[in-house]
Amino acid sequence: MKKLTTRQILQRNRERSSPLGSHFILWLHNIRSLHNVGAAFRCADAFGVKELWLSGYTPVPPRPEITKTAIGAEEHVSWEKIEDEIGAITELKKNGYLVLGLEQTDSSVLIRDFDTKEKPVCLILGNEVTGIDKKILPHLDAAVEIPQFGMKHSLNVSVAAGVALYAFYDLLRDK
């Protein structure tokens, strides 16, 4: 067994097409940590999402701490700073998007059991401690969640972003 070189890996990645590339926006609202934003950029790059949106007090590039964790991935990901969150959600819905939140609620479903009905998806992740902003919650089409079994009630935000992107990749790959 031989490890692939970075060059071989990048060559292979270029030949692949992500099912999230034309269909999927990841949106971070009110994330505090530069590390989490950097790692989310790296996730967005790895899973080939269409766009990364940042809003509220989520820090945006250029910031050295984001670059450090993202190892420069922020230069390859198409990203946008959103000022009017509710306006943006209305616009997304007009354009046929499902606007989802990653949150454990009384009506949330596991990502793998979610029916995207062939619509493009925008997935919102909220603050590290308090989750999705209560001004955004009522505007979601639905909440989705990652199965958890632990004594702690959550994953780190960047880990949650990675798992959610993988789960949506897996869901859309099957369509």
Place this chain on the structure above:
Amino acid sequence: MKKLTTRQILQRNRERSSPLGSHFILWLHNIRSLHNVGAAFRCADAFGVKELWLSGYTPVPPRPEITKTAIGAEEHVSWEKIEDEIGAITELKKNGYLVLGLEQTDSSVLIRDFDTKEKPVCLILGNEVTGIDKKILPHLDAAVEIPQFGMKHSLNVSVAAGVALYAFYDLLRDK
């Protein structure tokens, strides 16, 4: 839509049983970052793995930086410090385990396409930059990988751990 309280989430988690609980060991060898170890503890807790193994220069609890990222999850995860890695792999195989590495190699397969043949799994993750130690590589039963599409060739280690645990959860849930 109402967010669940921490109490409701923990109550629900307790009623669930993870398919990784009796079957899955996560092993971190030569991981440098305390943050990555802390986040891996949090992942191991969230996905309910049987054990977390740490070896080489991977830092072990108690360390304040691990606790900070793990938000104390390291107190709920059964973990072990491994001194003799090759001896431990031999022992795992004797006990019927498949010993896998998370690595992009010339023969690696996507986790979701991997056939665990109903065997318990030990998944090894290697160093942040250089991946799995070359002294361990020849002893693996197989290498598995996470699908990637990016301009950067990898995910952050703790994100990779979370995605891999989720992917194995999903694989074993279907059995």
